[in-house]
Amino acid sequence: MTPDSPASIRPAELAGLDLLASAVVLVDSGGHIVYVNAAAENLLESSLKALARQQLAALFAMPQELEHIVAQAREHKFSDVRQELALERAGREALHVHIIASAMDRPDGAVLIELREIVQQMKQDREERLLDQSQVNKELIRNLAHEIKNPLGGIRGAAQLLEMELPPLHLTQLREYTQVIIKEADRLQTLVDRLLAPHRRPHIVGDVNIHEVLERVRSLILAEFPLGLTIRRDYDASLPEFRGDKEQLIQAVLNIAHNAAHALAARIEQGDAEIVFRTRVARQMTLAKVRYQLALDLHIIDNGPGIPSQIRDRIFYPLVSGRDGGSGLGLTLAQTFVQQHMGVIECESRPGLTDFRILLPLP
Structure with a gap:
């Protein structure tokens, strides 16, 4: 059994890679696939058993580009090498992925390659951005709602007091205006309560x-x-x-x-x-x-x-x-x-x- 064979890699060394969200492929000094994690099996649409000993570069539209990246990583010219390549898929449009190649500290010259689907990476970045924006929005809404709530109570109370002080002669005519103030204050109060409701309500599990x-x-x-x-x-x-x-x-x-x-x-x-x-x-x-x-x-x-x-x-x-x-x-x-x-x-x-x-x- 050669040092580059899949069996020379102890499973314990690679067990943690199956937990990663990114697709990870390990190639030997000849560029042959030694190991793929679960995410890589999904991305490459094949199992480790079927992929083992295949040339990873052969799966790409421009294999020489990947071979060059792997060679640079193996020679330690950079801490890691990054590039975008197109992964060929039978009967379908090529899948564009972001490649990160890093040399492993092993005598057999193995290189670890991370494949990230560009669309998926953009999606994750968008989700993180939306999450951050949501937190900022919620804090702004909460503070704004509290600032609106206090004056609203004063406006409504003042309208009620004014209505009580109206002379009987003009009560019917002017009461229409005070009721508009009171009803609009109540409407805004309902809106503020809806803004605050998600933050007040206990989480019933x-x-x-x-x-x-x-x-x-x-x-x-x-x-x-x-x-x-x-x-x-x-x-x-x-x-x-x-x-x-x-x-x-x-x-x-x-x-x-x-x-x-x-x-x-x-x-x-x-x-x-x-x-x-x-x-x-x-x-x-x-x-x-x-x-x-x-x-x-x-x-x-x-x-x-x-x-x-x-x-x-x-x-x-x-x-x-x-x-x-x-x-x-x-x-x-x-x-x-x-x-x-x-x-x-x-x-x-x-x-x-x-x-x-x-x-x-x-x-």
Whole structure:
């Protein structure tokens, strides 16, 4: 058995690599694949048994580029070598990946190569950016709401006192104006309370069956839109229960589905409006910078006109709404509730299809 053979690598040396989110490949001095972790098997769409002893460079559109990178890393010209290459896939478009090659401290000249799908890396960067923005937004909203709340109480109280002091002769005529002040103050108070609600409400933890949550939302939406709208269920029955706040999750899904139903108004009139609730299990997911082996992958899909392009990047911001009369708080609250469950929420939208995806960690 040669020193470069897969058997010369002790499994204990590589066990930790299976826990990584990035695809990792180990090649010997001849560029042959010695080891791939679970993420690399997914990316290369093949098993270690099938890949072992193959030339890694042969899998790429420009094999000489990868050979050059590996040679530079092996010669320790740089601490690591980075480049973007195209990974060929039979019958499909090439997959662009970011390559990081690092020489291992081994006498056999093995090189460790990390492959990162460029789209996936952009997605993770976007999730981290959205998470940071969300935290800033929540802090701003909380402080702003408190600043508004105190003067509102004074305005309402002053209007009530003024009404009590009105002379009887003008009471009916002027009371209309004081009532406008009081009612508008109450309306703003309700808005402020909705802004503060996610931060005040205790997190009630219990066993949650996501399909019970979806069935509850389905019944509520169909009660409001009984004609012209179909809500199709595409459930994975193997999903386990998890610990969470059932009412918060109902509200989060309801807010998204309710927005979808309103966006489908034209199709509801035509009778071909559809919302799809889809559940799946996702494996090896990074959510809010934490790696989980299993996650709930929930999609809420509608066949509406899509989210207007001018607000597509800001839909989770408070007070941003795509319809007349909307408060702009529904998706903000949905995002807050999902994040309180250590999950993430994202959206893809184009005319004819809007897909809200909720990812939550599973036990």
